[in-house]
Amino acid sequence: MHRWALLWTLILLLKEAQSWGFRNGIFHNSIWLEQAAGVYHRESRKGRYQLTYKEAKAVCKYEGGTLATYDQLEAARQIGFHVCAAGWFDRGRVGYPIVKAGTNCGFGRVGIVDYGYRLNKSEKWDVYCYNPNSKECGGILTEQQKIIQSPGFPEEYQDELICYWHIRVRLGQRIRLHFLELDVEEDTSCLADYLEVYDSYDDVSGFAGRFCGDNLPDDIISTGNVMTLKFLSDASVTAGGFQLQYVAFDPSAGPQNHTHSFPAVPLH
Numbered sequence: 420m421h422r423w424a425l426l427w428t429l430i431l432l433l434k435e436a437q438s439w440g441f442r443n444g445i446f447h448n449s450i451w452l453e454q455a456a457g458v459y460h461r462e463s464r465k466g467r468y469q470l471t472y473k474e475a476k477a478v479c480k481y482e483g484g485t486l487a488t489y490d491q492l493e494a495a496r497q498i499g500f501h502v503c504a505a506g507w508f509d510r511g512r513v514g515y516p517i518v519k520a521g522t523n524c525g526f527g528r529v530g531i532v533d534y535g536y537r538l539n540k541s542e543k544w545d546v547y548c549y550n551p552n553s554k555e556c557g558g559i560l561t562e563q564q565k566i567i568q569s570p571g572f573p574e575e576y577q578d579e580l581i582c583y584w585h586i587r588v589r590l591g592q593r594i595r596l597h598f599l600e601l602d603v604e605e606d607t608s609c610l611a612d613y614l615e616v617y618d619s620y621d622d623v624s625g626f627a628g629r630f631c632g633d634n635l636p637d638d639i640i641s642t643g644n645v646m647t648l649k650f651l652s653d654a655s656v657t658a659g660g661f662q663l664q665y666v667a668f669d670p671s672a673g674p675q676n677h678t679h680s681f682p683a684v685p686l687h
């Protein structure tokens with residue numbers, strides 16, 4: 420009896436591994452991945468919770484996108500999209516995607532925290548947009564390694580950008596960020612344009628550094644399997660931008676190994 424149950428479970432697991440489900444600690448489903456790939460979060464330049472419904476639509480449209488649907492937001496959540504900020508999405512609904520239960524975000528639950536369809540469209544929130552064709556300004560990255568660069572790199576980036584990259588690798592893995600190029604408008608506290616790195620699901624906790632200017636920072640290594648990058652530019656002065664590479668590694672392989680095995684990347 421037990422043996423049959425075990426075998427059955429094994430068959431189910433194998434089937435699942437081939438089609439959809441958790442693989443490598445990441446939820447895989449081709450439809451979901453397709454839908455999810457274009458979902459991103461935006462806030463107003465003025466800060467959090469400053470967009471009316473009309474302004475929220477304009478923010479998405481400005482970048483060639485639309486408001487995300489509930490299904491797209493949920494699809495993104497399934498592959499690890501976690502943002503602790505309520506935003507407008509399709510048809511005047513407000514909510515946010517939660518992957519990891521926390522006390523200060525999502526009321527200890529996971530899922531789309533749904534505030535429902537808002538009757539008052541003058542309320543101010545952030546926004547969730549969808550644009551599968553514009554992946555340069557942010558996105559959800561689940562590859563084992565990838566190069567991330569500012570939009571238009573190495574040409575000048577635009578004014579008034581806010582891009583978020585959410586890196587999610589296998590459970591148990593860690594992430595090493597290695598800077599290849601940095602050319603971001605410089606001021607003493609990096610207030611104008613900057614790249615921020617968070618050792619976390621979002622840009623609320625786990626602040627690891629804010630960078631501008633042209634000195635290459637040291638490599639940054641995550642404590643877990645997620646990292647968030649935020650790139651922001653203000654209304655004036657731009658520069659070449661940044662280019663960095665992340666590589667997922669298995670901490671059990673020992674610290675020397677990932678240092679030495681860091682792949683060389685061609686610059687362009």
Ligand SMILES: *[C@@H]1O[C@H](CO)[C@@H](O)[C@H](O)[C@H]1NC(C)=O
Nearest residue numbers: 471538539540541542543544
């Ligand atoms: C709608 O929301 C705005 C912004 O929060 C508020 O100023 C306004 O009074 C609200 N209108 C109504 C009818 O509740």
Ligand SMILES: *[C@@H]1O[C@H](CO)[C@@H](O)[C@H](O)[C@H]1NC(C)=O
Nearest residue numbers: 672673674675676677679680
């Ligand atoms: C590094 O990892 C490789 C496999 O990828 C292994 O063969 C090698 O022994 C490791 N070296 C060290 C120093 O841990």
